[in-house]
Amino acid sequence: MPQQDSTVELLTGKDSVGKKSKIPARLDLLQSATGLILSFFIIFHIVFESSILFGKAAMYRLTKIFEGEPFIEGGEPLIISALAFGIFVIFIFHALLAMRKFPSSYKEYQRYRTQSKMLKHSDTNLWFIQITTGFVMMFLGSIHLYTMMTQPENIGPYASSDRIYSDIAWPMYLILLISVVLHTGVGVYRLIIKWGWFDGSNPRANRIRSKKIIQAVVVVYLVLGLLSLGTYMKIGYDHQEEYGNRYSEVHK
């Protein structure tokens, strides 16, 4: 059998020169990196997607921009498909990495829950939010991304609203919204602590500050998301008679 590093590691826990595997370091970094990329994505996603608050036209324009209209006549929804696919890959990758940290058996889960309930410690409880929201997203996020990949053309003031209202996607979006905002908030807070980004001269005070700022941002995002979701529902409600019709700028 050829000398393979992975075989050596399997048997000895060290690589072929007798050093400890560097993989755990890579994985840890990747977990944070993917989390960070996704976080940036979500931060912008929710802002873009709340363009509906500025009216159908605004949302429509933005969608078109994403479809690459400035360069391609009429826009190309496949761009969105591709983007969604890219995000999906990162998303799955992040989820796989994060799953390493999940309790690996019911016994572990139970030990963790019992201890954390006893401890009543806020950051430990935040982690519970993180794994539950992550778990939820794994399903709902996948459905959503699948939709975006397969029906990129069905994005727009009316198409989206119909999906949300008439196709009854709103409960999913509501749960997804809450999950993603909380998960991102907690995740970013954890990144700051984990890598000591804003330690400054008084790390303890700055930790509290980071936490406060993030709490505020989370609230803003939740409000923003809920308002947009409401707006989509409103539009969808008004539009139910014309279900399936697409928004067009010429309408104006």
Add this chain to the structure above:
Amino acid sequence: MKIVYTDALIVGGGLAGLRSAIATREKGLDTIVISMVPVKRSHSAAAQGGMQASLGNAVMGEGDNEDVHFADTVKGSDWGCDQNVARMFVTTAPKAIRELAAWGVPWNRIGKGPREVIINGEKETIVEKDEAHGLINARDFGGTKKWRTCYTSDATGHTMLYAVANEALRRNVEIHDKKEAISIIHENGICGGVVARDLISGELIAYIAKGTMIATGGYGRIYKQSTNAIICKGVGVAIALETGIVQLGNMEAVQFHPTPIVPSGILLTEGCRGDGGVLRDKDGYRFMPDYEPEKKELASRDVVSRRMIEHIRKGKGVKSPYGDHLWLDISILGREHIEKNLHDVQDISKTFNGIDPADEGEKGWMPVLPMQHYSMGGIRVKPTGESTTMKGLFCSGEAACWDLHGFNRLGGNSVSEAVVAGMIVGEYFASYCKETHLTTNTFTIQKFLEVQKAYLQEILSYDGGKNIFDIKDRMRIIMQEKVGVFRNGKDLSDAVDELEDLLKMVKEITVTDKALCINPELNEAYRVTKMLKLALCVSKGALERTESRGAHFREDYTKRDDENWLNRTITTWTDPNDTMPTLSYEEIDISKMEMPPAFRGYGKKGAIMSNPLSEIREEEITKIKETLGKVDRFTTQEALLDFDLPKEYKRKNERMGVGYD
């Protein structure tokens, strides 16, 4: 019942025990350390103030060397120490601290240039030399000519213990914790090991070794009030006593500290008074100036302790559910000063008493009382650390009467002793183990195991209805009240009688739970019995010693009596059925002294009944010096007192500015 064989067995995992274990491992000996508690929890961890070693780096320590340290130690001991041992100690202490530095103890380091310090309550600026930058710093401690006490903030013992324990782990010293030695195995006057009890399973284990070392620390818990950890019960010393062969030395020499906080007994550093804090009584009156107009609160430890007790006896103590106490007031120093310089004191006072000492007026006063602090006495050993009467049994650290401290030890000299003895005695011990073969036969081992098993069963079978906790409390109160800071013939003889009664009374207890395994009440039953024996040694020794020397103060014999009492009290327990120790005395030979007895330089002048031999030796010394002519200090020293040291410990120590001179 289990038998474990090894080359070197060390009972006790404090600084002394662990440093000795390193010495034996360096010689390739299999070494087991057994300890009642995880070794890093040993009481050495509690030492706050520092470790003495004459480095002379700091500007206030300039000119310091072995000779100065030696003189301080001898005076401190009130000439009770063994000057040979003191020489061994001061020569090795600088090496010990440098070894510890290399092992990572983060000693506080000197920063060059000016800094502000408080000397006698006054702010002063001192300037550290450029070349001293980064070298080990030192602070001031009572009874020393130079600033010699090296430190890591308020956690000196902790950092030292961790460094030594980690080095021991590195060398694969086997550590068996939660094991308590309860008897020494010996045959034909040779020590074969110990019988230990597993404090979890209750199993009895015979640890058999070529050599055995006891390093079990002090026994302060025989007093009601003590700064010692609650495991400082002296079981290790007591089992040596119980052999009937091993001698204990100077058991009556017990040090008291003036300002532990009440009721917990946690030490508040001397710095409180050093910086200008004052003592007050129940009326808020500052009483020390009445007693000691000159030095007031800053008189030496034993003097302040005595005055405080005297004042309480006049009914001026503050009543509390924990007994009478006095107040320590540092609020007058101001919040800023306290928060900056006495932070730990504030922390202790806040956590343990809910008092913020920076609060102005009565609210910020901290309850204090003199309490037992250090045991100068212990297993009497030769300068090699081997018992004077039992081969193969070594002892080091606070458990030993190696006799570095005589009747009073200097602050900072005991963690230093623990490590230095670990090096020196550890080395002699290792050589002994190397040259010896295991001889103890299994029959003897079985016999000792059986005796202990039967003894524990006997305790469980007692059925007199009495309670071991009551006996213990009574003992501790007797010691506190009658064998305390002030001693007198009547109280002492009452104490001896009462303690003897208590010892007999142990047979009338009942232990509720009859389990042989983990059973904290059973533990207490045999420990208290051993403690009572030690308490008897202390009080009997104090009763017989009709003089005042160092920490031993007799109201009825207030003078130091060099003519009749320049000796060491030796205690043995000749028969297991005895209820009283047997005393004898070991002369301290003035004619071999490098520094014959004189006035200590502090305390009361003229309180000495001197020995004519002192003067003779003094003249002899002058003559020797004259004949030698102009030679270096090492040659003079050797001519006056020649001492041996193992390994390379006798080499000269380098110092800043003077090199190896």
Add this chain to the structure above:
Amino acid sequence: MIDQENQEVSNEEEFRKIEITVFRYNPQNSNTKPEYQTYTLEETPGMTLYIALIKIWSTMDHNISFDFVCRAGICGSCSMVVNGKPRLACKTRTSEFEDGKITLLPLPTFKHIKDLSVDTGNWMNAMSKKVESWIHAKEETDITAIEKPVEPDVAQAVFELDRCIECGICLAACSTKIMKEDFVGAVGLNRTARFAIDPHDERSDEDFYELIGDDNGVFGCMSLMGCEDHCPKDLPLQTKIAYMRRKMVKM
């Protein structure tokens, strides 16, 4: 015979009653089941859990097991779970609990010995060996020569991290450790940081990676901060774990 309780009743003041509930279990005695036992006692001024438990032991229940050594917050023996939080019992005052009800449990994650007593010593020794918690230097030191100079600030920084008392509270407060048996915990990671900044230690980052570069080491930590928020010595665990992580991930 002197009666402790009487001695204290003789004091005129009235003190409130407190209730201390203790987890009782002796794994060695197959007849016993884990149970909770409640003791009611009078709270004296300045009472700590050490004083309270000693009182319970010497006057109410001679068979209760717990571990105290220094009773001054220095030795790390007395960690236990006090109303849910792992803390040093000797540094916990009973007056902190307004309703006067205190529940005591042994420290989780360590081997249970009996009642409130657990085995920390063997775990800590193994941890110390695992992270090679000692100075690694190539050359031997001449102990008669003047010591190697160290910047005062650096010595102070090492001291800050050397203050750990191996109390195990950071482990009991860490959900990662609760789930993953072999995690070295904040205590182990802090220890490596301590040696990493000590100028006497010549180990490279690569050497440290060999010790803690895996999911039982620094990459196992999920930044839950239970350690940081409960450490009785206030060690800067948050920043030191991050420091080691940054170092290790560069490998």
